Amino acid sequence: MSDSIDDPGHGHSPAAWTAVVIMLVAVTLGTLFFFLDMPALVWASAGLLAVGGIVGWAMARAGYGAHGDKYTPKQH
Template structure:
């Protein structure tokens, strides 16, 4: 295990957290709508899943990713 400050870890950036939360909500809603037999909303949830990935990518490009200039890793 590395204790180096240069290692940002996995998923400890605002970009990663935002993307994962959006995609988790999309999967949860998609599952609920699938069980309730609402196919239009299932497809809308699939679209939200893609939006979550795009938001994560955009935030990483804006500097909020693990190696971005606006992200400061916390000490463990």
């Protein structure tokens, strides 16, 4: 682990957490719908996966990313 204040955050930002949670839900639902043979909902889950990436990008651009002005890293 790095004790440097210049540590990029390694995904410990609100933007990263939000994107990962949305994508994790999308993959979980997609897997469930694939198992239950519901192709329309599998594709909807794929769309939700893309939404997760877009939300993460948008939040990072809004300042909630690792180097954003609205994000303050927590000391460990």
